[in-house]
Amino acid sequence: MPRNFDFIRSLNDDFFLTVRRAHLINLYELLVTSLSNRNYCRANRVVEILLQCPEVDVTHVWRAAIDVLIHLGNAEKMCIEFFNQMLLHTRCKEEVLLELISFQLHSGKPRDALETLETYLTQTPYKDNPLIFGYTGMLAFALWEQTNVIINGPNATIDQESEDVNEKPVVHDLDLCIEQRARYYELSISSLRISLEMDKSNDMFLIFYTQLLLADDMVDETLDIVRSFCNQNPHIVVGYRLLFNILYKHRNKDSEWVQAGKLYHRMDPFSPPEAVLNPLINYYENLIVNQTSIMDKRQLAEVHYNILELLFQRIENGDNEFEYVKDAIIHFTWLEFFDPQRELIDILLENRAWLRTFFWFPNNKTITCWQYMHYYRMLAVFCGHKSLRKQLANKFNKLKYYILVIHIFIVVKIY
Known part of the structure; x- marks a missing residue:
């Protein structure tokens, strides 16, 4: 129980002697010490004295009194009676009521x-x-x-309220x-x-x-309420999480859940992968596999861009999942292939200057082995933030070629 300066200020010198004021302050300090030491018997006696003093505002000691009553194992009826008295004699009636509810629940x-x-x-x-x-x-x-x-x-x-395991089941x-x-x-x-x-x-x-x-089954009404909540509270992530979950579960045939999921993930990149990241990645990867033959280059580039945006959000916020870096390398290679003018690439890398240094200094990120470090460096090179000697540049170009060939082979095999 912290020292309550409101209690001290309430003891106005104009109404009683300074000595009595000092005694009451000392009693309150003794109450604080007794509660911190869990000496509830002494605390009980101090509370009794304070409550008998007309100068003491019960508002400042009622919480301590309830704490003492509970720890001394007083009958529930006595505690409820004390709560009811506090509801009649304190100014903070709403706080007392909530404490009473908490007591009844416990x-x-x-x-x-x-x-x-x-x-x-x-x-x-x-x-x-x-x-x-x-x-x-x-x-x-x-x-x-x-x-x-x-x-x-x-x-x-068995009756949920009964704690006696020997009681007969209640029908x-x-x-x-x-x-x-x-x-x-x-x-x-x-x-x-x-x-x-x-x-x-x-x-x-x-x-x-x-x-x-x-x-x-009031899905439409629920969506209207959640959308309104998001509009009025744009910085509360729970609203966007609810919106995504409802759309994904009840309206997943429309693409609105995808936009809601992207917004939710942008606000909460630390969310569990299975909550929003994996459904979005699966959606975009299915687009690549199932609609490659009917989508033009620009559409395919946008799909890879969206996947990279999600992966970068995880990586730049400290998610050390190694597979994210490997997937980012693959999708960046394809984005570069479908976006030769680098329009989407420039948008992706805008305000991401951390790639220039973040992946090149292991002290800025927890790296468990050098293989991981090489992949981080590779991603930085693929993003164009590191120049290489001609020999190394040829190796990286071969790697990009293998990524493209292997993916094309997989797609052809599926069809």
Whole structure:
């Protein structure tokens, strides 16, 4: 518990003697020390004294009091009663309510926590707090998922709230579970909608909200909401991740998912490869294999350019996957073949001066063996950032020739 200077400032000299003020400050310091040393018995006594002093604003000590109550193993009923008293006598009512919800959840009482939130939702100041509505929606979402498991599972299941393994299994009423599931769904989706209307930047609540909409097959409405979120919050990557995932799963026959994936990967090049990079690479490689005969040089050059853009984003952001460098060499060779005027190459290498030095000094990147280092150097040479002697230049030209011949052979063999 950090030292609370607000507590000290609240002890105004105009209302009581300086000596008493000093005693109260010392008591507060003792409380901080006791909590840091986990001496909860002494901390309990200090809290009792502070709460009896009319000069002390309970706002500054209620968290410590709750911490003491929990660690001393007081009855749950006593803790709940203390929370209720704090809701009546503190200015920070919303913070106390959220702490109460957290306590009920840690006590294994999610339904009680939801009932508590529902009780305060329509009251001031809670009705204007997007977090209160958001947490209500999340709790209802969790209970909705729980009832789904019960409904889709066997008729006889062990009560989720019981910790006694010797208790007999409880047979759930299927009709009651279906009714509860509908109620939890409506409560969750309405609460999350209100929360997002109040705070349009909360990506955590957006995730749960979209899951509920998709569970009801409302794909178009979900896409509209996520697109609106991305427009209003262009720097929050979660929105772009959701947009890509929804398009890739539900609208993958259109090319919009590709553009969404490129934007998502540009914003988050550290994302797991299987999340967005691999689907995009597979899409472009399938274009190369399946449509080489009908695509002109410019289109093929753009495909290789897009693959290189993705690979460079991974490499320049510190991804040490060796295969990315090898693939970049191959695709750059083909880009050079299909783009003799170097229009796309110049765009690709624009603002990428790091290629000139980044790959030539091993202390700037973790290289596990010299073979890796040679491949990095090779990529720098292929990109035109390193001049070579005639003998080495001939070797690199032969390598480019082999890359082109092998790829053509593979494509012909497939057809």
